Amino acid sequence: MPGLIDVHHHIVPKEYLKDLSDQGVKKALGVRFPNWSADKALEVMDRNGISTSVISISAPGVYFRDKDPSMEFARGLSRKTNEICAGLIESYPERFGAFATLPLPDVDAALEELEYALDVLKLDGVFLLSNYDGYYLGDTRFERLFSELNRRKVAVFVHPATPPGIEEIHMGVPESMIDVCFDTTRTALSLMVNGVTKKYPDVRFILAHAGGTIPYLAARLDILSTLFAGLGGVSSYIAEGVDLVSHAVPKLQESFPDELKIYIKVKDNMLPEGPDFYLKRFYYDTAVSASPHAFAALQTLVDSSKIVFGSDYVFATEAAVPLTIKGVREYVGFDEKDVAAIERENAMGLFPRLKKVSK
Numbered sequence: 470m471p472g473l474i475d476v477h478h479h480i481v482p483k484e485y486l487k488d489l490s491d492q493g494v495k496k497a498l499g500v501r502f503p504n505w506s507a508d509k510a511l512e513v514m515d516r517n518g519i520s521t522s523v524i525s526i527s528a529p530g531v532y533f534r535d536k537d538p539s540m541e542f543a544r545g546l547s548r549k550t551n552e553i554c555a556g557l558i559e560s561y562p563e564r565f566g567a568f569a570t571l572p573l574p575d576v577d578a579a580l581e582e583l584e585y586a587l588d589v590l591k592l593d594g595v596f597l598l599s600n601y602d603g604y605y606l607g608d609t610r611f612e613r614l615f616s617e618l619n620r621r622k623v624a625v626f627v628h629p630a631t632p633p634g635i636e637e638i639h640m641g642v643p644e645s646m647i648d649v650c651f652d653t654t655r656t657a658l659s660l661m662v663n664g665v666t667k668k669y670p671d672v673r674f675i676l677a678h679a680g681g682t683i684p685y686l687a688a689r690l691d692i693l694s695t696l697f698a699g700l701g702g703v704s705s706y707i708a709e710g711v712d713l714v715s716h717a718v719p720k721l722q723e724s725f726p727d728e729l730k731i732y733i734k735v736k737d738n739m740l741p742e743g744p745d746f747y748l749k750r751f752y753y754d755t756a757v758s759a760s761p762h763a764f765a766a767l768q769t770l771v772d773s774s775k776i777v778f779g780s781d782y783v784f785a786t787e788a789a790v791p792l793t794i795k796g797v798r799e800y801v802g803f804d805e806k807d808v809a810a811i812e813r814e815n816a817m818g819l820f821p822r823l824k825k826v827s828k
Contacts, residue, residue, distance in 0.1 A: 472520025473794070474816035474823065476626065477677060477756040477779025479527045481505035482553050488546050489529075492536045497784065498528050498631060499643025505783045507557060511564060513782060517790045521823055523566040523816070524557065525596040526550050527784055528630045528649075531570055534602055543572035547582050555590040563826045568596035568626045574604065576614050583617065593820045594624035599656035603633035607659030619669035624819045626675045629653045645784075653681030657751065658690065664738035666747040673819055674751045675777060679758035683748060684766035690744040694735050745770065752819070754779030755811065757789070759796025764803070773807035777815045 554567035569586030571579035629649035756779035
């Protein structure tokens, strides 16, 4: 029987750890880095019937603004981690695929690394964090990157980062517990409201952790987007007129009140289709989310063709892997075809190379 394909499987190479340690970075999303080795990862995969893992690093990524203003460190570490991933694929072509790390927020450097990672190293997709310096992925500063990702029809794994302002929250728990779910939600909304999902439909986004809080908030997004764009009476005609003028003279938008800016964004980028239309284009992984609570909400938004298996190993411990598999297989809302799609078939469609090598 063909094995599972794990699209949310992190590596923590010693070279990466050393470079982060040299920068004084000791934690990822509020917790210490776990021990990782390729041999141990393969043991865990074998024990749980996982044939192939599409590997990536995790937050905090490679960019640290205050420590690396020139972005030299980010560029160098992106290249290093991508070459480590390529080496693992060369050694174990049937067992590993990989998402490339890009040195964002430097878009020029990211485009250069993208070309090298995909064309030379032949990696399988791209890993992006939910925000860089508090700018979420729909921000216009990333426009050229998404244009190129769309041209290449790349699978993009979106992983949550530490939310901006986390130091002002005094809960005494790491952001990995719940805050990361909110950051994934923010960046998904950013992609929609700024038109990335509309303009670049060939980017295949995979959202970690079942999309964070997206399934629960989908109806709220639909209601509020309709309200924002549903100005009544004379004001609707004024807004329509302003919208037309703003497209003729884009610089005018800079002087508009916030309400009009939101109106234009929502109308142009999310309507008339509505948020659900674009939310259904995302893929959602099962990492730390394989429960009836999450799946019941997710199924109101997408069917099994948009759900992919993810374990979140090695940050989620070895014990979490069989629990995630069990959560998928025992959920009453999935039949055998759904489970087969989630565990393997959907990932095969996202990563063409795996069709040739994965067993």
